[in-house]
Amino acid sequence: MIGGRLIILILYIVGVYVFSFIIGVANLFTFNNVSLESLVNKTFDYIIVGSGSAGSLLAKRLSQNKNLTILLIESGGDVRPGFLDIPSLGLMLQGTAYDWKYTTVPQKWGAYGLAGNRSKWPMGKLVGGTAQFNNLMYLRGHPDDFKEWYKDLPSFDYKRDILPYYKKLESTGDSFLSRLPFTSSAAEYALNAFKSLGYNVNKNQLDSFVGFGSPYVNIKNGKRWTSFHQLLSHDRPNVFLLSHTTALEVLFRSNYEAYGVKYIRSGETVVSLARHGVILSAGVIGSPKLLMMSGVGVKSHLQSVNIETKLDLPVGDNLQDHITTGFSLVTFNDTLDFGVGISTMLNPLTALEYFRTQSGPWTTVGCEVNGFINTKNPKNPLAQPDLQLMMLPLGIEEDSGLYLRKLMGISDATWYNYFHHVNKSIAVLPVLLHPKSRGTVRLESKNIDKQPLIDPNYLSVEDDVETLYEGIQIVKKFVDAEPMRNLGAELNALPLPGCEHLTFDSEPYWFCYLRHMTYTAYHPVGTCKMGADDASVVGYDFKVRGTNRLYVVDASVFPTLTSGNVNAAVLMMAEKAADVILEQLFLKTGFCCILEIFKMKTVCEI
Numbered sequence: 001m002i003g004g005r006l007i008i009l010i011l012y013i014v015g016v017y018v019f020s021f022i023i024g025v026a027n028l029f030t031f032n033n034v035s036l037e038s039l040v041n042k043t044f045d046y047i048i049v050g051s052g053s054a055g056s057l058l059a060k061r062l063s064q065n066k067n068l069t070i071l072l073i074e075s076g077g078d079v080r081p082g083f084l085d086i087p088s089l090g091l092m093l094q095g096t097a098y099d100w101k102y103t104t105v106p107q108k109w110g111a112y113g114l115a116g117n118r119s120k121w122p123m124g125k126l127v128g129g130t131a132q133f134n135n136l137m138y139l140r141g142h143p144d145d146f147k148e149w150y151k152d153l154p155s156f157d158y159k160r161d162i163l164p165y166y167k168k169l170e171s172t173g174d175s176f177l178s179r180l181p182f183t184s185s186a187a188e189y190a191l192n193a194f195k196s197l198g199y200n201v202n203k204n205q206l207d208s209f210v211g212f213g214s215p216y217v218n219i220k221n222g223k224r225w226t227s228f229h230q231l232l233s234h235d236r237p238n239v240f241l242l243s244h245t246t247a248l249e250v251l252f253r254s255n256y257e258a259y260g261v262k263y264i265r266s267g268e269t270v271v272s273l274a275r276h277g278v279i280l281s282a283g284v285i286g287s288p289k290l291l292m293m294s295g296v297g298v299k300s301h302l303q304s305v306n307i308e309t310k311l312d313l314p315v316g317d318n319l320q321d322h323i324t325t326g327f328s329l330v331t332f333n334d335t336l337d338f339g340v341g342i343s344t345m346l347n348p349l350t351a352l353e354y355f356r357t358q359s360g361p362w363t364t365v366g367c368e369v370n371g372f373i374n375t376k377n378p379k380n381p382l383a384q385p386d387l388q389l390m391m392l393p394l395g396i397e398e399d400s401g402l403y404l405r406k407l408m409g410i411s412d413a414t415w416y417n418y419f420h421h422v423n424k425s426i427a428v429l430p431v432l433l434h435p436k437s438r439g440t441v442r443l444e445s446k447n448i449d450k451q452p453l454i455d456p457n458y459l460s461v462e463d464d465v466e467t468l469y470e471g472i473q474i475v476k477k478f479v480d481a482e483p484m485r486n487l488g489a490e491l492n493a494l495p496l497p498g499c500e501h502l503t504f505d506s507e508p509y510w511f512c513y514l515r516h517m518t519y520t521a522y523h524p525v526g527t528c529k530m531g532a533d534d535a536s537v538v539g540y541d542f543k544v545r546g547t548n549r550l551y552v553v554d555a556s557v558f559p560t561l562t563s564g565n566v567n568a569a570v571l572m573m574a575e576k577a578a579d580v581i582l583e584q585l586f587l588k589t590g591f592c593c594i595l596e597i598f599k600m601k602t603v604c605e606i
């Protein structure tokens, strides 16, 4: 038994190192044959910075008009071994050359169980961006989320202004949706447990209404499916992709009209020009960073890093993230096997099943049961939820601390005195959907290669701790539910370093627990907020306030977090932005045609 486990562990370690080597080497290559010389001072209709979820979708939509040329600039590489489309392997890209490997500054109010109180924030640095290693869950959010976004627009109507864009995504295959190709035996037990607690189960999990079910995922024929895959699957002679290329600065004419982008590739600095617009889709960290590097940001901050302020806007404010907690809290006897452990994953029969049927454990996305709860209004099935609950059939002790612990940055004290002693657990994770805490992204210096200072200010508002505490109460009821009791589920009562002095299961204990076990749910948003007030960086037309022809379209423009995983909302917004941007172009073109008729073309340079 011990010998078998040892062999699996050795295979696992060797596998991780071989894997890291292969992808590290792959990242050095490029299939991209656009030569840099051909781009110097060349004019495109649009330049998009960042080929992630939003950037790829925009590139596809804009390039459907074959008269428009698009330059798509991406910092990361464009060669990924094909096997990385196997959903369960996404996780293994974190911490590699395909990850920006961001880390927050030490947190004052939470994350005490992480090394240095810092949270690790993986983000995709490759074509396709973060969706190349995300967990593929697709959730639209709740209609009230968007009412909040558009609160300064009295005419806003969810069914007219948002829903059609989701439906467009879902019906044209741009965001290919499937049910989970695989669930372990834990999923059924968990659903039964939630049902026995009186929750609605088998709810439609597309919109985030109260209830439990299994999530939709972006998987096509057993493979990861992103907006970049979608872009590649279309004829796109008018999209020029430049990978391994980092945008350094947006260039402005007078009146803050963006006319081009300065970027660096293989040590060479080049400028390309944009006839109709520059679109920043560099993500929640990349877009504010680039704006600040271009002189658009909080004046006092830009002065402190010696950047001349062109426009004083609250760039980098309003940072918010979904916080989760509760790893390895629901424990079992270690003989229990739900059929998704490391030994199953490394079993050649599992591989065979995947290649034969495009399903099985290799298609797992982690979360198998997903639910939404409104703790203040639990009986109303249409209420906007304040908590999400995700059930994953594994605990982070599963790999004995070899990999997951490092990815999450768990401190040695917490690992060795807590997780290390857990034999078998599942993750039932409450996620705080609408945190009140707000943080910032700031530059450390004007050196583009320096990581920015990321401070989500986790749990700085007490209300956030209180809502998560309600989540813990639900986890406790879950453990006590008959289907779980029959399996021998127990609440992990091991003394948690930092909270040992408190009585286990008392309110002070859980409040302490939450401030130690504070984890990102990987959904940071908000650093270039959209809106009409002074706290906004872009208007409802995605244009940076006070500028012309400069847009931001990505997770950074969310005014607030949506109820659930955010990628679907990023894609929906990119759909909407494509419409808005093209509409502006056609209005302008139409106007120019009229001017041309009256021989006044010179005043109208489109």
Ligand SMILES: Cc1cc2nc3c(=O)[nH]c(=O)nc-3n(C[C@H](O)[C@H](O)[C@H](O)COP(=O)(O)OP(=O)(O)OC[C@H]3O[C@@H](n4cnc5c(N)ncnc54)[C@H](O)[C@@H]3O)c2cc1C
Pocket: 049, 050, 051, 052, 053, 054, 055, 073, 074, 075, 076, 121, 122, 123, 124, 125, 126, 127, 128, 129, 130, 131, 133, 134, 135, 136, 137, 138, 139, 245, 246, 247, 248, 281, 282, 283, 284, 286, 287, 290, 522, 523, 524, 553, 554, 555, 556, 565, 566, 567, 568, 570
């Ligand atoms: C581990 C993990 C799991 C997740 N799971 C889910 C999930 O299951 N469901 C869900 O809905 N969401 C999930 N998310 C969140 C979701 O994937 C992201 O919110 C979403 O992909 C963000 O899209 P984006 O277009 O804003 O940015 P990104 O996809 O990050 O794209 C930004 C791109 O810009 C590039 N870039 C940055 N700066 C520059 C520059 N200066 N020059 C050129 N290029 C640049 C980057 O390399 C990147 O490719 C997860 C996130 C993580 C990290």
